[in-house]
Each structure stands twice: as structure tokens, then as C-alpha cells.
Amino acid sequence: MTNSDFSLMAAPIQGHTDAAYRAFHAQVYGDADAYFTPFIRAEKGAPRNRDLNDAFGPLNDGHRTVPQVIFRDAAELRCLLDALKSAGAKEIDLNMGCPFPLQTARGRGAAAICSRELVSAIAETISEYTDIKFSLKMRLGMVSPDEWKTAFDLINKMPLEHLTVHPRFAKQQYSGEVDLDAFKAILDSTDIPVIYNGDIKTPEDIESIRRQFPGISGVMTGRGLLARPSLIKESLEGTELPPEQRLALMKDFHNRLFTHYQNTLCGDMQVISKIKPFWEYAETEIGRKPWKAIKKASSMAKYISAIAMI
Ligand SMILES: Cc1cc2nc3c(=O)[nH]c(=O)nc-3n(C[C@H](O)[C@H](O)[C@H](O)COP(=O)(O)O)c2cc1C
Missing domain, CATH: 3.20.20.70 (Aldolase class I)
Structure with a gap:
């Protein structure tokens, strides 16, 4: 592009x-x-x-x-x-x-x-x-x-x-x-x-x-x-994408990055600390509830269920 x-x-x-x-x-x-x-x-x-x-x-x-x-x-x-x-x-x-x-x-x-x-x-x-x-x-x-x-x-x-x-x-x-x-x-x-x-x-x-x-x-x-x-x-x-399409793209982007970190880093905590910043500025885009849950997630299971809230 x-x-x-x-x-x-x-x-x-x-x-x-x-x-x-x-x-x-x-x-x-x-x-x-x-x-x-x-x-x-x-x-x-x-x-x-x-x-x-x-x-x-x-x-x-x-x-x-x-x-x-x-x-x-x-x-x-x-x-x-x-x-x-x-x-x-x-x-x-x-x-x-x-x-x-x-x-x-x-x-x-x-x-x-x-x-x-x-x-x-x-x-x-x-x-x-x-x-x-x-x-x-x-x-x-x-x-x-x-x-x-x-x-x-x-x-x-x-x-x-x-x-x-x-x-x-x-x-x-x-x-x-x-x-x-x-x-x-x-x-x-x-x-x-x-x-x-x-x-x-x-x-x-x-x-x-x-x-x-x-x-x-x-x-x-x-x-x-x-x-x-x-x-x-x-x-x-020259055109704004509807919110649901933006979210779908963002999830696709996240999933590729998440998989990459899972394949290249050692251990859940390393992966979580590397991937969490992906969402740091995205509160408006994804909504406050999932954004807060992601921020608080202290284990892989909690992180994955926070992502599922988006
Ligand atoms: C956490 C953080 C790290 C940054 N790291 C760099 C950096 O390594 N090099 C740089 O030139 N600017 C860095 N910046 C500044 C940004 O590139 C940009 O100039 C600034 O955030 C203002 O633009 P924005 O309002 O579009 O974010 C950083 C900004 C933030 C918030």
C-alpha cells in the first residue's frame, strides 16, 4: 500500500x-x-x-x-x-x-x-x-x-x-x-x-x-x-470501517501476534507480558469491560477469557 x-x-x-x-x-x-x-x-x-x-x-x-x-x-x-x-x-x-x-x-x-x-x-x-x-x-x-x-x-x-x-x-x-x-x-x-x-x-x-x-x-x-x-x-x-469490522481485523491482528509470541517465547507469563501492551491504548475500540479484564489478567486462562469478552 x-x-x-x-x-x-x-x-x-x-x-x-x-x-x-x-x-x-x-x-x-x-x-x-x-x-x-x-x-x-x-x-x-x-x-x-x-x-x-x-x-x-x-x-x-x-x-x-x-x-x-x-x-x-x-x-x-x-x-x-x-x-x-x-x-x-x-x-x-x-x-x-x-x-x-x-x-x-x-x-x-x-x-x-x-x-x-x-x-x-x-x-x-x-x-x-x-x-x-x-x-x-x-x-x-x-x-x-x-x-x-x-x-x-x-x-x-x-x-x-x-x-x-x-x-x-x-x-x-x-x-x-x-x-x-x-x-x-x-x-x-x-x-x-x-x-x-x-x-x-x-x-x-x-x-x-x-x-x-x-x-x-x-x-x-x-x-x-x-x-x-x-x-x-x-x-x-477514504472511508471509515464499521466498528464490528475494525474489531474483527483487530482480533485477527492480535491472534497472529499472540500465536507468534507463543511460538517464540518461553512460558505463559512472558507471552502475557509481551501481548498485553497490544491492548493498552484500545479501551475505546474494544470497550471498558474487556479492556480492564485484559489489564488485570494474571494467568493465561484469565487472559484468554478476557479476550473472549471482546
Ligand atoms: C511508550 C512510548 C514509547 C515511545 N518510544 C519512542 C521511540 O522509541 N522513539 C521515538 O521517536 N518516539 C517514541 N515515542 C513517541 C511516539 O513515536 C510519538 O512521537 C508520540 O507518541 C506522539 O505521537 P502519537 O500522539 O501519535 O502517539 C514513544 C511514545 C510512547 C508513548
């Missing part, structure tokens, strides 16, 4: 959008224009094997996967880029938006956007990797909505495929109003294709953002897609 002039992208969400999630989503709903991996970080000077397997293993065949990296300086970035390049990466997304204090306290994610020195070092580093296409995902800043201005002239000069903007600052985490004025200011300040990201829940939300900002090149959806995995399909087809 492609949509040439307007991209519909699946956002990275740690703990949710692993390779299996991305693969079965593409199977059931048709591909998003791109699936981004949760951020890959350096640990003791190298990315973890499990992250490389997630980004480059066979489950990534058949749809477009873009690995994402998070880093605190040019050395860390270079070590990640070298490893991903060796693993076969042709595209890499740079995380400059993560608000998790564990990352920002070390200068990674959203903190990176606020440092001219780091942005300049990033620009220089990526210029050495001419055979890789880069994109960048950013927030407005750490504690205020105008910190993006600190180094935006440097970002503007980077040869980026696109710039994804989540118009919140890190201190807001994932709640509070998205700042559409700040988003517009960024859109108006760059010739890099801009992808809007934040609080898109319905096909109408996508249309509304598109109407408000005709200059954007696409949208990226995270929690909205987890809550309603048919969102991109519905938007592409």
Missing part, C-alpha cells in the same frame, strides 16, 4: 512496535508507508543484538522499516551508524525528541535539539555516510516551545529526507495540547519535507491536519494507530 504524495507512517513506540507488531500490522492492514523501529541505543559501545535483530531480522521483509537511533554525542552516533550500516541499513532516523529523563539527562533525545554544538557534530557526522538516507524526529525543546530555534539553522542544512515534528516539549511528555502555532513556525522555516506527529486518532484527524497544513508531506501516528490499527488503511481508502 503506497500513497505517493502524502506519507502515512507508523511511529516508533518502545514496548509496542517491535518487529512482530510491525510485520503483522502490514500483513493484516496493508503496509504503512514506513514503520520506524523503537530507538536503538549504544550499550557498552555497541547496539544490543536484540535491537539489531528487531530492526534487520526476517520479520522486516516485505515492508519498509526505518531503524531509529538515539545518541548523546558524535562518537555514540558514529558507533550506531557503523553497526546499522554493516547490518544493511539504507535509511536511518535520528531521535531528537525522546522525553524520557533517563535519556535526556544524558543529553540524548529532546535534549539534543537544544545544543548547537551537538547538532553541528551530528550534521558533520551524517555527512560522512553518503550512502544512507537520514530523517530526523524532533520535539519543540525540553522545557519551552521555542528551544527548537537554538539550532534549527543547522538542522535546515542537513540533507534530510524528512523531518518529523511532534509539537510538544519534553517536560510535557505525551499530554497537554500540541502546539500547532509552533508546528506552523517550523513548517514555515524549512524546505525539508515535514511530517506531522501527535494525537492523531481518527481518519478525520488526518484530514483535519492536512487541511490546516497543506504544506506537510505526511503524518506519523503512534498511540492512535495502536488504539485503532486500521487508521492508516481507513485514511487511504
Whole structure:
């Protein structure tokens, strides 16, 4: 499924959008224009094997996967880029938006956007990797909505495929109003294709953002897609699916993922802890009763009977 002039992208969400999630989503709903991996970080000077397997293993065949990296300086970035390049990466997304204090306290994610020195070092580093296409995902800043201005002239000069903007600052985490004025200011300040990201829940939300900002090149959806995995399909087809059809697709998606985890993980508790997040944002879609029962399920039998309530 492609949509040439307007991209519909699946956002990275740690703990949710692993390779299996991305693969079965593409199977059931048709591909998003791109699936981004949760951020890959350096640990003791190298990315973890499990992250490389997630980004480059066979489950990534058949749809477009873009690995994402998070880093605190040019050395860390270079070590990640070298490893991903060796693993076969042709595209890499740079995380400059993560608000998790564990990352920002070390200068990674959203903190990176606020440092001219780091942005300049990033620009220089990526210029050495001419055979890789880069994109960048950013927030407005750490504690205020105008910190993006600190180094935006440097970002503007980077040869980026696109710039994804989540118009919140890190201190807001994932709640509070998205700042559409700040988003517009960024859109108006760059010739890099801009992808809007934040609080898109319905096909109408996508249309509304598109109407408000005709200059954007696409949208990226995270929690909205987890809550309603048919969102991109519905938007592409220009029609909302009836709730019962959405539920049937969601159950099919879940069953494939559940079976996959049962076949690849060891023990019920591992499977349950891996599959439960599938439903975390889906309360509205599946109804409060089953959603609560799933959340509470402490054994495989309880989990299966909770699923049967949907
Ligand atoms: C639990 C969680 C984990 C996330 N992990 C990542 C990540 O690894 N990389 C990233 O760029 N963004 C990450 N995000 C941010 C999302 O990609 C997205 O920018 C954010 O949720 C806003 O979009 P949404 O309203 O469509 O969800 C995460 C968000 C949440 C809630």
C-alpha cells in the first residue's frame, strides 16, 4: 500500500512496535508507508543484538522499516551508524525528541535539539555516510516551545529526507495540547519535507491536519494507530470501517501476534507480558469491560477469557 504524495507512517513506540507488531500490522492492514523501529541505543559501545535483530531480522521483509537511533554525542552516533550500516541499513532516523529523563539527562533525545554544538557534530557526522538516507524526529525543546530555534539553522542544512515534528516539549511528555502555532513556525522555516506527529486518532484527524497544513508531506501516528490499527488503511481508502469490522481485523491482528509470541517465547507469563501492551491504548475500540479484564489478567486462562469478552 503506497500513497505517493502524502506519507502515512507508523511511529516508533518502545514496548509496542517491535518487529512482530510491525510485520503483522502490514500483513493484516496493508503496509504503512514506513514503520520506524523503537530507538536503538549504544550499550557498552555497541547496539544490543536484540535491537539489531528487531530492526534487520526476517520479520522486516516485505515492508519498509526505518531503524531509529538515539545518541548523546558524535562518537555514540558514529558507533550506531557503523553497526546499522554493516547490518544493511539504507535509511536511518535520528531521535531528537525522546522525553524520557533517563535519556535526556544524558543529553540524548529532546535534549539534543537544544545544543548547537551537538547538532553541528551530528550534521558533520551524517555527512560522512553518503550512502544512507537520514530523517530526523524532533520535539519543540525540553522545557519551552521555542528551544527548537537554538539550532534549527543547522538542522535546515542537513540533507534530510524528512523531518518529523511532534509539537510538544519534553517536560510535557505525551499530554497537554500540541502546539500547532509552533508546528506552523517550523513548517514555515524549512524546505525539508515535514511530517506531522501527535494525537492523531481518527481518519478525520488526518484530514483535519492536512487541511490546516497543506504544506506537510505526511503524518506519523503512534498511540492512535495502536488504539485503532486500521487508521492508516481507513485514511487511504477514504472511508471509515464499521466498528464490528475494525474489531474483527483487530482480533485477527492480535491472534497472529499472540500465536507468534507463543511460538517464540518461553512460558505463559512472558507471552502475557509481551501481548498485553497490544491492548493498552484500545479501551475505546474494544470497550471498558474487556479492556480492564485484559489489564488485570494474571494467568493465561484469565487472559484468554478476557479476550473472549471482546
Ligand atoms: C511508550 C512510548 C514509547 C515511545 N518510544 C519512542 C521511540 O522509541 N522513539 C521515538 O521517536 N518516539 C517514541 N515515542 C513517541 C511516539 O513515536 C510519538 O512521537 C508520540 O507518541 C506522539 O505521537 P502519537 O500522539 O501519535 O502517539 C514513544 C511514545 C510512547 C508513548
